[in-house]
Amino acid sequence: MKKRMTILYDVGGKLYINLTNKCPCNCTFCIRHNGDGAYGSDSLWLEHEPSLDEVKEAFSKVDMSKYKEVVFCGYGEPMERVNEVIAVGEFVKATYGDVTVRLNTNGLGDKIHGVPTAKLLQGAVDIVSISLNSYCREKYNEVTRPKWDDAFDAMLSFAADCKSYLPQVVFTVVDVIPPEDISRAKALAMSIGIPLRVREYEN
Numbered sequence: 001m002k003k004r005m006t007i008l009y010d011v012g013g014k015l016y017i018n019l020t021n022k023c024p025c026n027c028t029f030c031i032r033h034n035g036d037g038a039y040g041s042d043s044l045w046l047e048h049e050p051s052l053d054e055v056k057e058a059f060s061k062v063d064m065s066k067y068k069e070v071v072f073c074g075y076g077e078p079m080e081r082v083n084e085v086i087a088v089g090e091f092v093k094a095t096y097g098d099v100t101v102r103l104n105t106n107g108l109g110d111k112i113h114g115v116p117t118a119k120l121l122q123g124a125v126d127i128v129s130i131s132l133n134s135y136c137r138e139k140y141n142e143v144t145r146p147k148w149d150d151a152f153d154a155m156l157s158f159a160a161d162c163k164s165y166l167p168q169v170v171f172t173v174v175d176v177i178p179p180e181d182i183s184r185a186k187a188l189a190m191s192i193g194i195p196l197r198v199r200e201y202e203n
Contacts, residue, residue, distance in 0.1 A: 079112060
């Protein structure tokens with residue numbers, strides 16, 4: 001495992017932010033199982049978790065005129081560092097103006113911190129993309145392998161809260177699960193009023 005301080009990296013013309021390597025899940029399809037980096041990046045295993053000043057310094061070295069969207073997504077769960085997500089999101093909006101801020105999350109911030117977290121993101125994040133991963137607790141636990149048995153319910157509760165506080169919420173599943181499970185996940189997402197996007201597995 002090579003460690004670097006890759007805080008920012010480009011994926012398809014969007015700027016991704018790598019804040020932590022901590023995660024309460026061990027998903028069967030996690031890209032971390034496949035190598036040290038993603039999408040041609042340098043290693044995303046961090047020497048240490050970057051401070052806010054280090055993140056700001058990394059942004060200062062990037063031509064932000066090239067980017068319309070920044071995404072909290074790296075080799076860990078961004079909501080492990082919810083305060084930094086908020087601070088960086090607010091910094092991006094204050095400094096670079098019309099840039100969309102997206103958070104890719106497993107939706108377990110409430111479990112990680114023991115308090116509701118969706119409202120905290122208000123004003124700092126525009127889009128929350130939540131890994132639904134399956135349609136029921138049993139299947140979710142098989143695929144996601146979270147630290148908590150009730151993680152599925154906590155994730156759904158977080159998603160419902162996000163609808164109240166944030167402009168856009170979306171669920172995702174990865175196409176490693178069976179087609180019938182994807183259909184059931186779509187039905188679940190529809191019942192909650194959140195659109196579902198099916199992601200292609202990257203290996």
